[in-house]
Amino acid sequence: MESATLTRPPAGSPAPSGPTARLHVERWPLIGLVLLCAATVFGFFYYPTYPNYDSLYSMLWGRELLHGQPLSFEAYRAPTQHPLAIVFGAVLSLLGQDGDRVLIAITFVSFIVLVAGLYRLASRAFTPAVGLIAAGLLCTRFDFPFLAARGYIDIPFLAMVVWAAALEQEQRRRGTPVFALLALAALMRPEAWLIIGLYFLWCAYPASWSQRITYAAWTAAGPVIWALTDLAVTGDPMFSLTHTSGLAEELGRAKGLSAVPSSTIDFLVRLDKAPVAIIGILGFALAAYLVPRRIWMPTALFLIGLGTFVMVGVAGLSVIQRYLLVPSLMVMVFAAVALGGFTMLEAGRLRTVWAAVAILTVLGGVYYTTTRVNLHVFENELRFRGDSRNALEDLLDNPKVRAGISCGPVSVPNHKQIADVRWLLDLPKSQVIARTDETQVERARRGGVAIYAANRAVLMRTVLIDGMKDPIMTQPLPGFRFVAASDGYGAYVRC
Incomplete structure (x- = not known):
């Protein structure tokens, strides 16, 4: 029902007019944005991290593209x-070795854009207070800023999807701006194919034929460009799909439809944390009862996200929690409704009681977080990743290591170090090999540079993974002599 006791007009209505009203509405979001920007700048310089495996490969492929070399898909x-x-x-x-840090900076900026987009969506659907709470929940779900700190493509992808939803929330069938954002998102993650496909159906019915053709072109751009890229590089337009499925099986990751039900609950709880997930259910029920016409966009994104996750399982791809990022954001929006939805009501007893319960819930959440979340774990993880990369760079800068490259390929324990070594040394695919690759074992034994973990932290976090404990990864190969070491790695050479 849309009760007469609601204070805010339906979604899409103009904001309160006049300088005083605008100042009141915009002050707290502006303060929050400034604080977020300051915290982001501090984090960027205080915890100097580097791109993750996937993002670094994108830079390697980009460099190959610029140099006219075959892309090593x-x-x-x-x-x-x-x-x-x-x-x-x-x-x-084009920026050389500094490009990887610039990528991290841009991903941090994308995180700020994402937070602003979630505020915009929740505030337009409900109230500014709900938007602020949703943005606050996002900033305190540490998985998301951690993804930004590692340069994951998920953050800019989410920013585009959430802003597209916010624009559509403000004006139904908005068209071109939403299609443009979703088309870009569809070139970053295939989950957006379903979102933009459904949005096409939503917009196409009342549109003219010329508009339908334009919308169809936006919708097809993502999958068509993706398939053409695969075709041009590998000769197989379906390479990304088949390659991802095969890699999931090789790494022993959970996949298939049978893994979806339990993984859905487990991953949403991990991303949102149990209290927020529970409050999100309550918030959805409250919103559906009080303002059912305002919940359509967050609900649609949640259901589409779940549908995509199911399709990932059906396709045999890796069932990982990153595929539930969009639904997890919508859980935060509905949790914010439970905590701040009293601002939709006129002053009265119900509003007062709701506000009091919300305040007590927030205080309980703060207590829950401070007693169960160890912030040193996140700090240590960020420190390790930055220090580990710096240690590898120091090792590879050693003149003896550089000289050993002429004797053969650089071998690393497993695939985890390949991208970093290739990026730092500007080497092609054939010159950096993993000792877990059965097709390269003999090349690794014949000569070249062999890199090993030199401390327990590097060994446990980057080498002894996925059940791989073959001695060839962790012990010096016969005939190789020690030439250099850094804080985290050691190098042996055979010529």
Whole structure:
């Protein structure tokens, strides 16, 4: 029902007019944005991290593209390619070795844009207070800023999807701006194909034929460009799909439809945390009862996200929690309704009681977080990733290591270090191999540079993964002599 006790007009109505009203509405979001920007700048310089495996490969492929070299999509355990990320990586590779840190900076900016987009969506659907709470929940779900700190493509992807939803929430069938954002998102992650396809159906019925043709072109751009890229590089337009499925099986990751039900609950609880997930259910029920016409966009994104996750399982791809990022954001929006939805009511007893309960819930959440979340874990993880990369760079800068490259390929314990070594040394696919790659074992034994973990942290977090404990990864090969070491790695050479 849309009760007469609601204070805010239906979604899409103009904001309160007049300088005083605008100042009151915009002050707290502006303060929050300034604080978020300050915290982001601090985090960027205080925790100097580097791109993750997937993002670094996009930069490698971008560099190959600029140099006119074949793109190494079929490299050993290479991640799935993302066309827009490759173009972006090509631009950043023009900056040389500094390009990887610029990528992190841009991902941090994308996180700020994402937070602003979630505020915009929740505030337009409900109230500014709900928007602020949703943005606050996002900032305190540490998985999301951690993804930004590692340069994951998921953050800019989510920013585009959420802003597209916010624009559509403000004006139904908005058209071109929403299609443009979703088309870009569809070049970053295939989950957006379903979103933009459904949006086409939503917009096409009342549109003219010329509009339908334009909308169809926007909708087809993502999958068509993706398939053409695969075809041009590998000769197989379905390479990304088949390669991802095969890699999931090789790494022993959960996949298939049978893994979806339990994984859905487990991943949403991990991303949102149990209290927020529970409150989100309550918030949805409250919103559906009080303002059913305002919940359509968050609900649609939640259901589409779940549908995509099911389709991922059906396709045999890896069932990982990153595929539930969009639904997890909508859970935060509905949790914010439960905590701040009293601002939709006129002053009265119900509003007062609701506000009091919300305040007590927030205080309980703060207590729950402070007693169960160890912030040192996140700090140590960020420190490790930055220090580990710096240690690898120090090792590879050693003149003896550089000289050993002429004797053969650089071998690393497994696929985890391939992208970093290739990026830092500017080497092609054939010159950096993993000792877990059965097709390269003999090349690794014959000569070249062999890199090993030199401390327990590097060994446990980057080498002894996925059940791989073959001695060839962790012990010096016969005939290789020690030439250099850094804080985290050691190098042996055989010529």
